Amino acid sequence: MDWHILGQQIINGLTLGSIYGLIAIGYTMVYGIIGMINFAHGDVYMVSAYLMAITLAVIHFFGIDSVFFALLLTLAVTMALTGLYGWSIERVAYRPLRGSTRLAPLISAIGISLLLQNYVQISQGARVQGIPTLIEGTIRFGSGEDFVQIKYVQVLILVASLACMAGLSWLIGGTNLGRQCRAVQQDRKMAAILGVNTDRIISLVFVIGAVMAAVAGVLVTLNYGSFDFYVGFVTGIKAFTAAVLGGIGSLPGAMLGGLILGLLESLFSGFVNTDYKDVFSFAVLVGVLIFKPSGLLGRPEVEKV
Amino acid sequence: MSSSRPALLTVEGLTMRFGGIVANNDVNFTVDQGSITALIGPNGAGKTTVFNCVTGFYKATEGRIRLQTEAGEVEVGELLTRPVLGGSYLVARAGIARTFQNIRLFKEMTAVENLLVAQHQRLNRNLLAGTFDSAGFRAAEDEGIERAFHWLRVMNLLDDANKLAGSLPYGRQRRLEIARAMCTGPRLVCLDEPAAGLNPSETEELSELIRRLRGEHGVTVLLIEHDMGLVMGISEHIVVLDHGEVIADGGPAHIRSSPAVIAAYLGTETTEVTP
Incomplete structure (x- = not known):
């Protein structure tokens, strides 16, 4: 057993997993509140990567040199614009279909997914795009050949996603707004009868999902530096897997599912085979669904009378 | 029903159809400000459907449901279908609240x-x-x-x-x-079978509570109930539905002696009802 490989893969896995977790939040919250899978969510994440790069270029154009300040501004602008995307998508593609069959918004979501991919491909080009490395440097443990290292940007990913998850847990668990979200999730019609504007709460959930995807988009782009119009697909499917693994509809489940999936994936690629890591992730999903169909933290679906 | 109090809720020509089934047909009644009004009738008479329309759970097929508020009169159907911002939540904000037969x-x-x-x-x-x-x-x-x-x-x-x-x-x-x-x-609270599943002493407690809601908290009560003891004991005004239509409307004494109500509940030989 190579302990340094194990340590390294755990660090990589946690970083990857927290990204999956952030994106999975969008899937799980939307499912929880209106019972649909938002297949366009992965592409919202992809759009956020482009928005991030564009914002960064604009900021650079105005001659802001401080990396810290530039990043903060980029993050804020990207979150806001991606949130706007999330809001508009719900307004245009899902709200008019509310009350129709369950399948209709699903198909509309696939349509939006294709629309976003093609719109980005046409407007930004099909080539792989990139941004320069902004945060350099690593912390290294150990010496010689056997070392474990964690990049500063990985530290940033871990800290930022933890902060987002903690903030969101507080928002949902401890505020008036979160209480309304939970009420709408448990019984939408009843919440409306009590005076909660359910359409507004549903919009809010889409915005929250998109904003979390934007944070993920900014962090991943900082880490890898490159992206194209198709990155949303695989990442989206992985995050969806994470949401199902943790129990779709459950917020802590999405975070836990993301971390577990990230860890399993990087441990598998570190010790077994890199090419088959996706096969392994999805095999785990199949296993979980066979033995615990509602996911790790999900509740079994109760028939409503 | 005689009372000088103004009407808080006025239901006019309420008709609710589900496909070919007519659940309510031309229902008319009023709920006076500060009253306790009961909606009774045999199973399947359409009581809960009336409730669902009044509280904005359903949009009535036809008819008007008018509520007096501080800001003037509102119509429930209009609140539901108001463009862009319409919805059930506006009915709650206008001052109608409800409970459910199967607790929600x-x-x-x-x-x-x-x-x-x-x-x-x-x-x-x-x-x-x-x-x-x-x-x-x-x-x-x-x-x-x-x-x-x-x-x-x-x-x-x-x-x-x-x-x-x-x-x-x-x-x-x-x-x-x-x-x-x-x-x-709320200005009007609608209770759907509040005594269902309660034992006699709990029911007694409940009727005391409903009286206090009206007396001390100034809310108007509209209730559906099968417990006739409770209904006759606390309501001033009773509306009886059968097969989706109002068959009697008045005070407890009037309802108790109404041949149409007795016929609907107990069934009689037709010759006795229609002379």
Whole structure:
């Protein structure tokens, strides 16, 4: 057993997993509140990567040199614009279909997914795009050949996603707004009868999902530096897997599912085979669904009378 | 029904069809300000459908449901179909609250949280204020908690404040649902079979409670109930439905002696009803 490989893969896995977790939040919250899978969510994440790069270029154009300040501004602008995307998508593609069959918004979501991919491909080009490395440097443990290292940007990913998850847990668990979200999730019609504007709460959930995807988009782009119009697909499917693994509809489940999936994936690629890591992730999903169909933290679906 | 009190709710020509089934046909009645009005009738008479239309759960096929509010008169159907911003939540904001025959609490929230959700319209509605925890928001939140505990006290539920609603015994869930309806600050509260599943002493307690809601808290009550003891004991005005139509409308004494009502409930030889 190579302990340094194990340590390294755990660090990589946690970083990857927290990204999956952030994106999975969008899937799980939307499912929880209106019972649909938002297949366009992965592409919202992809759009956020482009928005991030564009914002960064604009900021650079105005001659802001401080990396810290530039990043903060980029993050804020990207979150806001991606949130706007999330809001508009719900307004245009899902709200008019509310009350129709369950399948209709699903198909509309696939349509939006294709629309976003093609719109980005046409407007930004099909080539792989990139941004320069902004945060350099690593912390290294150990010496010689056997070392474990964690990049500063990985530290940033871990800290930022933890902060987002903690903030969101507080928002949902401890505020008036979160209480309304939970009420709408448990019984939408009843919440409306009590005076909660359910359409507004549903919009809010889409915005929250998109904003979390934007944070993920900014962090991943900082880490890898490159992206194209198709990155949303695989990442989206992985995050969806994470949401199902943790129990779709459950917020802590999405975070836990993301971390577990990230860890399993990087441990598998570190010790077994890199090419088959996706096969392994999805095999785990199949296993979980066979033995615990509602996911790790999900509740079994109760028939409503 | 004789009373000099003004009508709070006026239902005119209410018709509700589900495909080919006519659940309500041309229902007309009024609920006077400050009264306790009961809606009775045999099973399947369309009582709950009337309730669902009045409280904005369904959009009536035809007819008008007018409610007097401080800001003037509103029509429930118009609130539901108002473009862009229309919806059931406007009916609650206009001052109609309800409970359900099969209890619909938020089972995975505590009793207090259930009551706080209901006060949404009174609490600070500003999203940013909520997010940044402003002083005004804090004050509104404290006020909300205070009101929630007030209603827990009235309903004798203080010990259950922090228990999950779904874990409470049946009778307490019923009372919590009434408390939640009251927390919306309604002018009219609609109770759908509030005594269903309660034992005689609990039913006695409930009728006392309904009287107090009207007497001390100034709310108008419209209820559906099968327990005739309760209905005759507390209501001033009774509307009887059968096969989706109003067959009698008046005070308890009038209803008790109405041949149409007796026929609907007990069934009689047709010669006796239609001479």
